[in-house]
Amino acid sequence: MTATAEQLCKVLKAQHPSEPPSSALVATGLATETRRMSHDQVLTWLFKERETVVKEEVAANFLTGVERNQAYLRAALSAYACATHLPQHAFTAQDQLNCQVCSFFKEREVNFIALNRVRFLIGAALFGSPSNIAFQLQEHNAGPKERPGNLDLMVSILDLVRDVPAVTKPKDLLKLLRKLPGIKMSEEEGRGFLDLLGHCGILQTPEHPGLL
Template sequence: MTHDEGVAAARAAVARVDPAAVGAAFVVSLATRRLDLRSALGSYAVGRHLPEHPFRQGMAGCRVCGLYERDTPISVTELDHERRTWGGVRHEDPRYVAFDLTEFLSTPQPVPGERDVALCRSVLAALRALPPATTAAKAGPALRMVPGNKHERDVLLEILGYCGILQTDAHRGFADGFVEHDDRAQRNTDLAYPIRWWKAGDGVNDTNVARFLAVA
């Protein structure tokens, strides 16, 4: 894909998605370990405010979205493996947003049951109860009620960050607007923007819980 094709594909996929459906799929994914369902919320959160824009050279690729004018081809098989194995690892890449949400739209979309909602509430309660200095990198063990491994829980936290459910005043995620690629401050951690900056003292944003998950 060229830069313009990648951006157009992501925007088109986002426009077709029901926000309530991706939130419901995320909630269901917690108990079922359906990581392909979990991934869609991260892609939707990042892509929902992605603007139409021309390529603008930045520190690496486009300063707005991170794509190059003509990017290296990416394997759909690889993207699907990442989606199903970890819940996605490239939510900030418009090409992944387009792929992930297109796949989601072709999948039967589940409705959360009481058990699913209760587990999601337990996750949020566990995050609220962490000591204030706990970083996102150390928050994973508190989420052991969610079936899965460390890498899956890291992606779970990243998705909550993309939604602005976990955020800081300076690093607010994508809930209210698109954060340009060059403005996603780097830090020596594998965690994605903005969750790399989060500490438990910053809390859980209940406005964004209601916006994306409707389990408050």
């Protein structure tokens, strides 16, 4: 099955991550398995993809994703930003169950349906999860590399971010973003997009600097 991004989004919206994949989802060819992975396996995966990725191609896909309102093309920029400063490290935990460096557990189930839902429906590396970062970079590396055309929508977003008062709350900025002519984002996708702008340093404060 060769599905459009819109068709993939529709199928993924109808699929609960904890339920067996529907025949429609299986037919898309998207990864649907759940795999138990260790902390070290996930980091090996992440660093392999980070070494392969080309920053300029990530940026070009991001701009194309903004232009086309396609979250999956934007997702790798957030993942790249989060991966940039992540150091090689062993699993390190004291009183908590997860790693104090990257927050991944010593072992856990990695649900690829959930990862694809994040990629296509949100378009950002949520919570800096190493498995999410690795997956978004992997899919970018394996996928087509786009060339952005019209940047008017991105310029409108940058103008909005620049012109809003500094005291504007995130929920109010989200409303303004979603009202911009040409923007087609769900509320969840919009929140992910604002997080992505924070990861990239477009939205940042001295207390919360970006990652790039």
